[in-house]
Amino acid sequence: MENSTVTNLPLKSAELPILASLPVEPVSARYRALNLGLSVFFTLFVTVILAIVHFQPWFELPFEGQVAVTVAAIIIFTIGSLTFAYHFFADRLIFYTVREQDIILYKGLFFKKVICQPVLRIQHIDIQRGPFERYFGLATLKVYSAGGSDHTLAIPGLPKDIAERLRQFVLNHSDLTRD
Amino acid sequence: MTTSTEIAQSDDTQWHRVSPWSVIHFLWLQLKHTVSFAIYIVPAYLVGGHKLLDSQWLPLIVSGVALLLCASAVLRYLFFQFCITTKGISIRSGVLDRTFTDLTFERIQNIKFDQPIYFRPAGLVIVTLDTAGSSKQEAQFVGVTNDYARYIKQTVMQARAESHHQATPDATPTVNNDDGEVLNRRSMRDLVLHGVTNNRMWILLGTLAPFYEQISGFIFSQMNRLRPEVESWLGEQAVALWYVGVMTVLVAVVLIIIMALFSIAGSILMFYGYTLSKHDNKYVRRSGLLNRQEVSMKQSRVQIARQQQDWLDRLLGRVNLFIEQNVTGQQVQNELKATNKLLVPSVTINEADTLTRDVFANQQVRQAEFHPIHIRYLWRQCILWLLPLNAAIGFSLIFNLQYKGVIPALLFFAVSCTLTVLHYKRWGLTNDEQYVYIRKGTIGIDYWCFPLAKAQQVVIKQNLFIRRRKLVTLVFVLASGKVKIPFVSEEVAAPLVQKLLHEVEVNKPAWM
Secondary structure, three states, rough: OOHHHOOOOOOOOOOOOOOOOOEEEEOOOHHHHHHHHHHHHHHHHHHHEEEEEEEHHHHHHOOHHHHHHHHHHHHHHHHHHHHHHHHHHHHHOOOEEOOOOOOEEOOOOOOOEEEEEHHHHHEEEEEEEEHHHHOOOOEEEEEHHHHHHHHEEEEOOOOOOOOHHHHHHHHHHHHHHOO | OHHHHHHHHHHOOOOEEEEOOOOHHHHHHHHHHHHHHHHHHHHHHHHHHHOOOOHHHHHHHHHHHHHHHHHHHHHHHHHEEEEHHHHEEEEOOOOOOEEEEEEHHEEOOOOEEOOOOHHHHEEEEEEEEOOOOOOOEEEEEEEHHHHHHHHHHHHHHHHHHHHHOOOHHOOOHHHHHHHHOOEEEOOHHHHHHHHHHOOHHHHHHHHHHHHHHHHHHHHHHHHHHHHHHHHHHHHHHHHHHHHHHHHHHHHHHHHHHHHHHHHHHHHHHOOOOOEEEEEEEEEEEEEEOOOOEEEEHHHHHHHHHEEEEEHHHHOOOEEEEEEEOOOOOOOOOOOOOOOOOEEEEEEEHHHHHHHHHHHHHOOOOOOOOEEEEOOOOHHHHHHHHHHHHHHHHHHHHHHHHHHHHHHHHHHHHHHHHHHHHHHHHHOEEEEEEEEEEEEEEEEOOEEEEEEEEHHEEEEEEOOOOOOOOEEEEEEEEEEEEEEEEEEEEEEHHHHHHHHHHHHHHHOOOOOO
């Protein structure tokens, strides 16, 4: 691609509110479902174990033990419901946009974050899939720049084929062969 | 990727050894290891080992260990071989674990020369080749002659220049003017200033010196006053602990003073005979009293220039200038030793400005008109820590000292308010066609300057409160680290982000 023909179409006016009025795509709804399911599952799992310990008929727990188990159950339940609430509201707010020259990620519930990664500056790119993500056919696309591992752009909850296509888009991008 | 054998076979070069003097270096390294190991062994021996081991064997064991160390140092020297080919450098090392390291010239980022004091008589240096990526991929030639070190450097530079632009013949360094153009030297006075300004604890304790007697008198009178209460609460044994505790704190203070003195000496050791010079578009820093160190940095690799000024620097009219390139690897290095940073210690403001202009042509960081950040930043600071801190301190002072506590509490309030306001006032952001400028600080003023073209990533953050006010926190990710500026109005941030993205994405400049 020649420099003179490089375009980056959706941006024209400097009066745009920062990168906010671009057309965006949400990540898969299954990602939210997965997170909600996982938080419910783990909370219940741990709570059930604690309940079994508390109510099992074989031996009497000392009083301190009973208190500890109850407190632990309350803490787990609180953390679990907070996680559930967070994913319930926040996962709907993850969007991304792929433009000709960059990838933009939007996320955050209370703290909104817009991360813009020019393709030119991408060092490498990979797709990560945990066991649960694999089961749901999802993938996380990770984009690394020279800015270091703290600033890896990760788009979670992409359907596998879309993640593959995005990766291919970046790999085929003419900018990646520069330098 | 070529392997060592490929590189070695590609043309018939022979394997070299470093100078036999390197045995001294290996011995020194192993001695350091042994001593740090002995710290654990000696107490164990004293506690229980001497019963198991007759002390008459001790000299024999010590001399045995010494012999082993010597032998392994000699072996390390014998087993270290390297060869330089047209493609890169291969190294064979290790006695039991044979390691083959291959460095192609393109991957070598940095060449550093060190001269430990024991290499000085023989005129030898240690050459460290830094590569991009992990810290493990680092090669060291211990004990090569100065000339050979320059030859290695020149070979690497030449090979890289050739591979980068094969068409431009003037890219190869033909006449090697070793010293280049000297940009800056630091005198002894500058270094003492630097030592002083960078160890603020020392100054603080120094100014308190006339009051030490009063302070310790006050401490002991307070302790005696509180003694009956402590005794009645905790019993007599606790009183002993109470005295021990206070004594520990005093000892700690003395230790801090000594440490500060050491670090002043350290800064002089580090920067003695400092010269910053420039040749072939490379900045070279040479300094050091005992260990001469040479660090070089390519101008095109520089990501950011930071002029840092603390309150003492401001009083003395000095600035520390940091010229930073990309961070290689993950390890956090000592700021003074790091090869990715070039520190010009305690320069005057004019010198700092001139040097920054040398790195980034036409930069205007000290002449620029800065956009202030929004006043809400000040309110946030007030709510988040200024008011809670003052409430806590004021309450505890007045509660403990009654009316006597009012004045210190007010004083603290005044000082912390002034500092917060100053800190808010210092924040500023602006840009021109080429660079982004940031101003920050509290009493001293820091000026940061980086080219739009070096940005790796842009992050825009907003929480719900500042979103409504159309404010953002901007984070620019550079290869040297991130640069963050809070509470910028969208009117300033939006055009800047657009401009930066345009510069990076349309003009497609290289960042290395």
